[in-house]
Amino acid sequence: MKKIIIYTTTNCPWCHTTKEFLKQKGYEYEERNVETNSGWANEMIQKSGQFGVPVIDIEGKIIVGFSPEEISQALNE
Amino acid sequence: MNKIKDSIIIGASAAGLSAAIYLKRQGIDFLVIAKEIGGEMALSGIVENYPGFPSTTGVELTQKFKEHIDKYNIEITNDEVIEINYFSPKEIETTENEFIVKGKKSDYFTKTIIIASGSNPKKLNIPGEDTFYHKGLSYCYVCVLPLFKNKTVAIIGGGNSALEAGIMANKICQKAYLINKNPEFKGDKFLFNQVSKFNKVEIIYNALTQEIYGEKFVHGIKYLDLNTKEIKDLKVDGVFVHIGLKPNSEFVPDEWGIKNEYREIIINELSATKVKGIFSAGDVTNIPYKQIGIAVGQGIISALSTINYLNKTKK
Numbered sequence: 591m592k593k594i595i596i597y598t599t600t601n602c603p604w605c606h607t608t609k610e611f612l613k614q615k616g617y618e619y620e621e622r623n624v625e626t627n628s629g630w631a632n633e634m635i636q637k638s639g640q641f642g643v644p645v646i647d648i649e650g651k652i653i654v655g656f657s658p659e660e661i662s663q664a665l666n667e
Numbered sequence: 668m669n670k671i672k673d674s675i676i677i678g679a680s681a682a683g684l685s686a687a688i689y690l691k692r693q694g695i696d697f698l699v700i701a702k703e704i705g706g707e708m709a710l711s712g713i714v715e716n717y718p719g720f721p722s723t724t725g726v727e728l729t730q731k732f733k734e735h736i737d738k739y740n741i742e743i744t745n746d747e748v749i750e751i752n753y754f755s756p757k758e759i760e761t762t763e764n765e766f767i768v769k770g771k772k773s774d775y776f777t778k779t780i781i782i783a784s785g786s787n788p789k790k791l792n793i794p795g796e797d798t799f800y801h802k803g804l805s806y807c808y809v810c811v812l813p814l815f816k817n818k819t820v821a822i823i824g825g826g827n828s829a830l831e832a833g834i835m836a837n838k839i840c841q842k843a844y845l846i847n848k849n850p851e852f853k854g855d856k857f858l859f860n861q862v863s864k865f866n867k868v869e870i871i872y873n874a875l876t877q878e879i880y881g882e883k884f885v886h887g888i889k890y891l892d893l894n895t896k897e898i899k900d901l902k903v904d905g906v907f908v909h910i911g912l913k914p915n916s917e918f919v920p921d922e923w924g925i926k927n928e929y930r931e932i933i934i935n936e937l938s939a940t941k942v943k944g945i946f947s948a949g950d951v952t953n954i955p956y957k958q959i960g961i962a963v964g965q966g967i968i969s970a971l972s973t974i975n976y977l978n979k980t981k982k
Contacts, residue, residue: 601726602810603709625813639883641814641905642801654801656703 592665594619597634597645600626604656605644611658617665672696674973675768675777677751678915679743680706681959682949683783684732685966686973691739693974698777700744700770705729706785707912707950708959712809712831716855717959725809728959746770748918751780764944769918779976781969782919782932782947786912786957791823795879796908803885804906808832815905817841821888823876824909825849830858832907837865844901845870846890874899879906914951927953938969939976946973 594612596619598605612619624631624643638645638652646653648664674690676683679701690697703709711725720728736743747770754767754776768775788806790796796804805811808822812832816839822832825847836843845862850872852859862868873893880887887902914931925933925940925947932940932947934954939946948965950957 599810599813601712601724602807603705603726603729604810606709606726606730607703628816631814631816635814640801641803641805641811641884643810643814 591618592649594665595622595647596620597622597624597630597638597643597647599624599643602643608644608646608656608661611656611661615667671765671776671778672698673777673977674698674779674781675700675766675775676781676783677701677748677768677918678706678783678785678949678951679704680708680729680783680785680949681732681962682785682966682969683781684736684741685963686781686783686948686970687736687741688739689967689970690973691741693970695974695977698744698775699741700746700748700768700775702745702747704733704743707787708732708962710807710809711959712835714959744770744775746772748784750918750920751782752920764942766944778980779944779946779973781938781966781973782916782945782951783949783962783966783969784915784918784951786914786950788908789911789913791876791908791910793876793878795881795885799879799881799885799906802883803881803904804879804908806908808835808907808909812836812839812905812907815840818904819843819902820905820907821846821876821901821903822907822909824911825852825854826909826911827854827858828909829907830854830862832909833862833865833868834858837862837867840867843868844903846874846876846888847872848875848893849873912950912957916951929953934965936968937972938965939972944976946976 622630634645651664653660673695674697676686676699687699709725709729714723750769754765766777812835819842821844822829823846833845875891878889892899916930923942931953934947934952938948946969948969949962
């Protein structure tokens, strides 16, 4: 199974939607709440070149925002 | 062809989901079509004026709504509506109609429609706005402001969302400028009284934002001081635009004549439009107060009016 990292903030609705989407599909993921850890925030900005959340890192493939099609594609569904 | 439904609800936020609960309980055959659940409600930060929930968040409230529709096995059809129109044209305003709802993924057919498509944030339409979107500029303080810990931000707007952003910024940021083009705030006094006491939040009135500039990320904004007619500069790391909402009504035909000059859907006290079979509720309507509680109430009215209409037109 591919490693999935999601960068989130606590009350971001799209972050919740993305997590729900992955849960429903049966994928496990590591959540990095950038609100609670400035190191993760910097990491997210460095990886994606922007401030929007969620950012999904699927083994190096960076997806900004909730995009079911892009996530499915990156997971080779 | 998809089977003709009794009703289609467009939108799955406070108004659409409230309507769905009422239609379901009356055994109406309907669909809810939406791109996402929650809409602008989900983007609300702290919510403290929705009765029964002394202090909650938009995300939590959306989750509660979701639990409620799940109880009734109401599913959301994931699609984006691009057009609605008559399927079998008849005399407008005099006889019952049938409608086609064209989505990006499929076409749907129905006897009635509840338009509960809500609204989206308005844009400033100034230089730099598109360039720096997600590069320091955001329309969602709830999502992105936490990334500006100990930074300086500008919050542009004069309503509740701008004031709420100011409250959050006071907790997180080193400094926040609250830029209001008017001489006073339109938002709740309760919120304004809090913000006006904050040391970290500086309110600038009569300030018309002209430009957002930077390099890779935002470095600052320029605004016109309407008192002195001077262009002034503020060095900021982030810009949060909360200047109001634009109704999502593009898919409603202009020739129906049910939109006002702000593109809001014109409804009567029964949430009905002048086109028979077309109802509307929530932020997309011409009702002036855009509140979650009001959207819920209108959603319920639109559902009850739909049920009444279907009963009267039943053959």
